[in-house]
Amino acid sequence: MIGLSCEQEKKQLKTVASEVTTAKKKYVVYQVFTRLFGNTNTANKPWGTIEENGVGKFNDFTKKALAEIKDLGASHIWYTGVPHHAVIKDYTAYGISNDDPDVVKGRAGSPYAVKDYYNVNPDLAVNVEQRLEEFEALIKRTHEAGLKVIIDIVPNHVARNYKSISKPKGVKDFGEDDDISLVYHKNNNFYYNPNEAFKVPEWKNGYSPLGDEKHPLEDGEFPETPAKWTGNGSRQSQPDMNDWYETVKVNYGISPDGNKDFDELPEGFENEAYKTHFEFWKDKEVPNSWIKFRDIALFWLDKGVDGFRYDMAEMVPVEFWSFMNSSIKMKNPNAFLLAEVYNPSLYRDYIKKGKMDYLYDKVQLYDTLKHVMQGHGKTDNIPPILEELGDIEHHMLHFLENHDEQRISSPDFAGNPEKGKPAMVVSATSTTAPTMIYFGQEVGEDGSEHAGFGAPTRTSIFDYVGVPAHQRWVNNKQFDGGQLTSQEKELRDFYKRLLNFTITSEAMVGSYADIHQYNRENTEGYSDKVLSFVRWSGNEKLIIISNFDDTNIQEFNLKLPKEIIEKWNLNAKDYEVEDQLYHSFKSTLKVENGLGSIKIKLKALESFILKIQ
Template sequence: MKRNLGIVLLLLMGAVLSCESKPDQANPKQEMKKKAVVYQVFTRLFGNTNTTNKPWGTLEENGVGKFADFSEKALSEIRKLGVTHIWYTGVPHHALVNDYTAYGISNDDPDVVKGRAGSPYAVKDYYNVNPDLAVDPVKRLEEFKALVDRTHAAGMKVIIDVVPNHVARSYQGLTNPEGTMDFGAHDDVSKEYDVNNNFYYIPGSTFKVPEWRDGYLPLGGEESVLVDGKFVENPAKWTGNGSRLAQPNFNDWYETVKVNYGLRPDGSKDFEELPSGMEKQGYIEHFQFWENKTVPNSWDKFKDIALYWLDFGVDGFRYDMAEMVPVEFWSYLNSNIKTKNPDAFLLAEVYNPDLYRNYIHKGKMDYLYDKVELYDSIKHVMKGYGWTDHIPVVQKRMADIEHHMLHFLENHDEQRIASPEFAGNAQMGKPAMVVSATLSTSPTMIYFGQEVGEPGAENAGFGKPSRTSIFDYVGVPHHQRWMNHGHFDGGQLTEDEKNLRDFYQRLLNFTISSNALMGDYQEIHFYNKDHTEGYDHKILSFVRWKDGEKLIVISNFDDVKTYTLDLKIPEDVIAKWHLENPTYLLKEELYGKEKATLTIQEGRGNVRLQLPPLESYVFSVQ
């Protein structure tokens, strides 16, 4: 009875909060008063000052960053960059090749670990953190809690990973809360599937490590008693990416096992589906829908994990490969999270555009990666074979969900802008970053080192250069120059690197202070292609406005050509802005050096400007 009364009071309190402080569900632009900026940092790489970078090097040889490296000074400088949220990547304890048996932690088998430092997406213990990141592994949870508190004190919120689709083959919870059982502890392994089994099994078959390819050998071929081509798993489990082979392929996610969410092997569902109309309901209604329903055991396990970290002080989660988990589970999990913390920041990796609206509206996600649509379009322009014409088309297609599509140019999965395999020059990212950060009301994300032109050139071991390694111990050279031996003052940066970071700082701080960037958008690109001499597919222009702030944004993606233009502002924009004077002064918001004038004749605006290579202007109408 007390439990039911508590639930009623909780729901009533949620309803009051929803009415008083939360926006109308149908008006998503009001969810944040200003734009958010997420700084993704690979936690074990951030503070590492070691420059050895030996391929397949050990922690002792190549070094590793610690929670403690995020000092008050470091966090202050990140905040000054314009950051509102830090996504600490790789915090949950994942499988790795280092000996922590003195601390009661079992060794992981290199035959099922990618690299030496291990994939952050092969989580071994969800109720603890990576011992590599602690000065004292015994106190690793306390050290992370101190980092959470320091981050909050610096004025930023904390995001960590949750990877519901799969866990490490060697999963072993050492510090589970009382009554919490490990994944698979009560599974009936005689069955391929049972609704309350946490894993899928291959009865009668034992697991075999994959056949190594492309010259790859565990630990780079180093002899080790742990490397014997075997890993004991009987019966074998399905692999994380869904492979049902007892011996997965080298390109499968062989270091992980897939979690069962009540999806039968034939794809049918062993749980109740959301009824029609739930996509229009808020998290409170979703919470109420699931309240008295029986759900698969894995759903409750991940709910408990998420609530544990919320209690710990974490402010949100980034969900790995969310589309591989049924949307009903997300409705269940996220409505529980939002009931506990309505302001939790929930970001998901979904790559299928056909699923976007389901995972936002039914799954109650706050934000999804805008990878397949915007990122890919901008990358093609940066590489020289794409046209800016495609960007307004993408934005129009995303119009109903644009606020929920987080924008980025780098993350741990993508190539560094400065890598030869991408643009080969960090300066090429400047117009792209202006467009990415100002095009919509959605959050912006940057990856640590992006702001100083990190090229990801290191051969760390597992995987190839162009992406900073997430599998091995490595130093990040450009970022290390900014760290300057722990001073975090950019003391070793080149002038070009300093100027690049200054650009990012100016841009991001403008975005988090602008009202217009949380308001209306209209492309003027195609109008100018039709009416402006010399305007072509290397340029992009659009306007933004809200609460009296009116912005004209124009970017030049060409790395050679300077454009001299009479940029046109269409009649309907002039009318919407209620501009009645013949001239208006334009202020350039990023550097304040460029002066321009908006002249209006017969209801149409005109801006005479010169646009150098890779330059952008963000003009505000005075």
């Protein structure tokens, strides 16, 4: 192929992250669905009860279990599903009201239909009366293991039957002081349909809330007058069964016609630090719901929680996040604040104005990697994403699995956990942003169980279920992988090597440049099944290359363009390079006439992190 001119090289080669001038850290978040982690019951009966299918407990996170998670490479653990949400289990002996299956999804309930923000899911406790104390003990054990604690806050909606029996003195429930004669008022916590009663959705396609079993409260009715608007924004008194009917939408001071009953941030405030945001709100009258959620966050910070994952944050106004997150940062400047935002046009507002630390990089990097893993996407589409997000790259958390997404091993995704390897290398090493993995991902869990509510391919978050591959690692709570297959052990070893490398490598918080496009133009045999880029710092220079082809070896002379050779101050000579994952591949970087070249031979689905010696 015809080589590019120097000016063409500079135009095509984009340095996404400049040399680091501020201290950054590379974090790894281990997301665990708390009630599933320690469950060793393998029955997996569809719609099974807690007695039939079992449930994990806070106490299952032993010192050994936490040490293994830390050893995997994690810095933070996100305990998903901790706040007390609606469940189909009788806890009335403990003063907890029963939940109506007509407004609960699954038998174990959605973790995003929170019923009491000032306590934890009773399913997770050995002693229900001491459930909060058991979680506080888990926080302490987690910290002793060297891990930080993240829990969920779900600001957009609460359970249809929200009722806190644990709230501190002086705290009022959501909706307790609402004027229910009005559709909307700034300080109402909910929106209402006055003089209309709520109606349970019309079930279709043979659906029944608990499968074949009939529950005493399953009668197609739920007392709620007047009807409240539903969590996803449906204003119907009878929402559709595909709506978030088990939740009600929280009012943040935005009227039904879209008017904001609160101050907006002054122009240029996206450039101000959280302390300035905090001062801005100190003398402002804000909607009551803002105060309620701020106080909930501060309550959990006092318990030792280190950060929050915010569900559907983009459905809540950015001004609230300025108020909320600046209050949190004033109490704990190092709090880890992660938000679910799916609209790229909102990313910068929620980071800069809303003071979020991290957002999901789903609709761009995750979706693109998924297409490549499935064999119908090109690696050519990845570098432009990294370039577009270059100014906020540190804030865009990367993942390949979470509780909302299909398991890599499921047939509807990739059908093979090995296909996650090159994507995981790219996901974990291409930016300074945190990496997140979902429990069981590291051993190839496939999400094939028919648990009840919802379809397989995702590990159920609504029902009591065992997680088979993960259970083999748990090994009767020895947490030593004793029952894993050889392939599962090798996969976990891969994740362990990769994640630990990312949190110790200086270059992972340094600079990035694309060399993929240059090689597509100039390297014979280099295809759209391969991706390459470079990362570097003052003391470490890395060349990262991944083969997404699941059948073919990729062999070619990888080239380093003149701009990288100059940036790295490389002389005209040979340099040894060695893979940092397995240390089984070595080659030579030859620098001649200002260009670099390395002979590469990649097996199917293989990746190298080559370090210049």
